[in-house]
Amino acid sequence: MSAYTVTIPRLETARLLMREYRQSDFEDFAAFYATERSHFIGGPLTREMAWRGLATHLGHWALRGYGFWAVEEKATGQFCGHVGLWYPEGWYGPEVGWVMMHHAEGRGVAQEAALAARDHAYGTLGWTTAVSMIDPANTRSIRLAERLGCGFEGMFDHTRLGPMQIWRHPAP
16 A cells, blocks of 8 residues: 655744644544534534544645645644635635634634635635635624625525625735
C-alpha cells in the first residue's frame, strides 16, 4: 500500500497560526459539536459524527486542494476553532467559513482568520469571488460578514441545513 499525503499550507497572522488539524484538536472539536451552539452548522453531533466531520474537513483538502484550517492562538497554543475555504457538493459556491470555540468568540479571532483565508483564496488560489453561507438566525456570523465587507445577496435552501443567507465577499 502506498502512502498518500496532502499538504496543508500554514498561514500566520499577528496572533494566529492556521494549521492542519491534529488528533489533539478532536476533544475541543467534539465538545463544541455536542452543544446546542453547533445547531447553526448541522449539530449537535455525537462523538462519532464529530469524528466524521473532522475527517470530512481533512478530505476536503485532498479533493479540492483547499479547506478549513485549525486556528491556534500563537501565544497560548490553544485551539480556537476552524476557519477556511469550503465548497462541497451541493453548496452554493466557494465559501469562506468560520466556526469559533466559545472561549475565542468576541475577540476578533474569526475576523483575523477569515481575512487570512480570503487573502489566500484570492491571492494564492486565484479565486475571483467567494461567499459565506449563514443561518438567518446566526446574528454573530452575520455581523462578522458585514465587518468583512460582505453584502447580502439572497437566500439558498440547502437540502440538509435548510434556508441559508448568501453573503458575497468583496472582489479581490
